Amino acid sequence: MKAILRHRDSETSRERVHTAPWLRDAARLTFGNPVSRIYLALVAAAVIFAVVDSLFVDHPDASMSGVWAALLTSPTLFPLWFAGDAMWSDAGAPAWYSIATIGLAALVNALLLGLVHRSLRGRPAAPKAIVSGGWDTRWHGDH
Known part of the structure; x- marks a missing residue:
């Protein structure tokens, strides 16, 4: 797995260098809190x-x-x-x-x-669907 991904920018001839997501996440966990x-x-x-x-x-x-x-x-x-x-x-x-x-x-x-x-720290969970009698009541209320 490479640590650096290179993408060629369509508007210019220069290459943009992006760090790999796992390396960025590890740096954020180590230094970002x-x-x-x-x-x-x-x-x-x-x-x-x-x-x-x-x-x-x-x-x-x-x-x-x-x-x-x-x-x-x-x-x-x-x-x-x-x-x-x-x-x-x-x-x-x-x-x-x-x-x-x-x-x-x-x-x-x-x-x-x-x-x-x-x-x-946790993150709020996404709203879960409540299934009542086979109907998904998340978007339609509780009836």
């Missing part, structure tokens, strides 16, 4: 706090500032970390992999929160 946006803002704040704490603050012991980002992304983060440990079993996963898994886990969790938000 308030629940996902708040979650991603919290994760970004935790990552910024961990970076600032590790770069600009001297600690006699190890800092635990990165734990907040790990806790916020925890449902999805741990299987990704275990996969990294399985791939690099000798020396452990490199630092770039650990950082990338936090970003990937945050995006997956935001997508799942978007799905939950859409399902809980």
Whole structure:
């Protein structure tokens, strides 16, 4: 399945590029609702706090500032970390992999929160037909 569909515009010779519907829907679920946006803002704040704490603050012991980002992304983060440990079993996963898994886990969790938000928000159901004695009374009243 291609991610980009190209259609030739009949009036001009240029091609218009349209994103695939599944990609647009996934982006809308990940970034287009308030629940996902708040979650991603919290994760970004935790990552910024961990970076600032590790770069600009001297600690006699190890800092635990990165734990907040790990806790916020925890449902999805741990299987990704275990996969990294399985791939690099000798020396452990490199630092770039650990950082990338936090970003990937945050995006997956935001997508799942978007799905939950859409399902809980609900949409009004279409009016159902009431069949009385074989007659469809949706358009004709209750008689």
